[in-house]
Amino acid sequence: MPGGRLMYEERERIAAGLAAGRSYAEIARSLGRPRSTVSREVTRNGGASHYRANVAQQATDWRARRKPGLHRPAPPASDTRGRDPEAVRDFEERFAGMMVQTGVPLMVAKVLASLFTADTGTYTAAELVALLQVSPASISKAVGWLSARDLVRRERDGRRERYVIDDNIWYRTWQASIQSMAMWRDFAQEGAELLSGNSPSGARLHTTSQFFRLLGHDMAESAEHWRRTLR
Template identity: 45%
Template sequence: MPGGRLTQQDRRRIAAGLTDGLSYREIARRLDRPTSTITREIARNGGPTGYRPQQAHQDTIQRARRGTPAPPHAATAQIATMEQEIIEMMVTAGMPRTAARVHHDLVLSEDGRRTAAELIRRLNVSPASISVAVNYLVQHGYARRERDPRRRRDVYVIDNDAWYHSILISRRQSLEMVRATMAMAESFGLDSPVRERLTKTASFLEHFSLDMIESADRWRTLLK
């Protein structure tokens, strides 16, 4: 029943959704539950890579019998829930899940730096997955790659300017889209409604991109 306690079948469906790579939002939609319920359930019971439906169900029953609805380390569980919610927001915005997890882990690191080995160990994912995720983050300006000459390995870094650089990259991509759209518009006749539509789209993207970079430049001092 929507809004009630999760059943054992619900937890099996959550596990199946995680295996299939579904977002928390999609799992929640399929179970007709709030996304926060799914986020909290997974965070309390091993996270996305360690969730076991049978164990989660048994632990929930035990907590209910003891009269303790939250796990012993409630603060830690609350932080984990908030972290998962942030990652889900990034995934919903279009970032691949592993890239979102890597980005979040870099943000929370003391000096904003991790090696590939550290990321593999901390996130419990394959070297190939880390490589793909880091390449995505570097390509979109969310992180940068540095070389450690003493140990001959790459170090992945996130700093205060990361979001600024990601905006610059997004602006460049938008302007490339403007040029492509304008070129396509010119291939249609002057009175063509398609030409008018494409021209207006290109004009909107161009002005929006210029406003975006002006705003980023104006407020960049907040990152210093």
């Protein structure tokens, strides 16, 4: 109903309207909603080019779970740096939503967004459970995904384990990607030689090997440029 929370079916109709090139006003009229409701919904969930009904619904459900309740006290009016906690929280939600749109699993995106926006860049498992109001198993699985990709590191804090994100995160991840490119290059070249470069399959694999060779070279140069320029 107008003024109430958007339903999933309405989000699907918004996504369909955007895909058809309809304006916010047209979509709003078809839903019987104010234009501002549609505009805010789309802006908050990736913009017109990236809006997805299922992602928007997941983000809304997450926001609902994160509202202050029995297990999470209401945030102060501002933090020690004068920032608006609600604005920070809204950014975290939209940041995680953007990551989901790029292929990052939802819970992983939530954990990563939380670590990025923490001044310390670190949380324990218990702190993440309380912050995101999810199960310890969900946090463990998300951290495992991040650790396997070298996006977070683990540190001992007495009997507890802390998950840490730092300024070298993208350099380490980029280096891991370079290693992956090298593996693709070598295996594709092996296949090209096995199948013969004169055959369609051999030529296809040779082209693949060349692509990853050049890509890996460019990535290595970019990493070195970052190290010299920003470190």
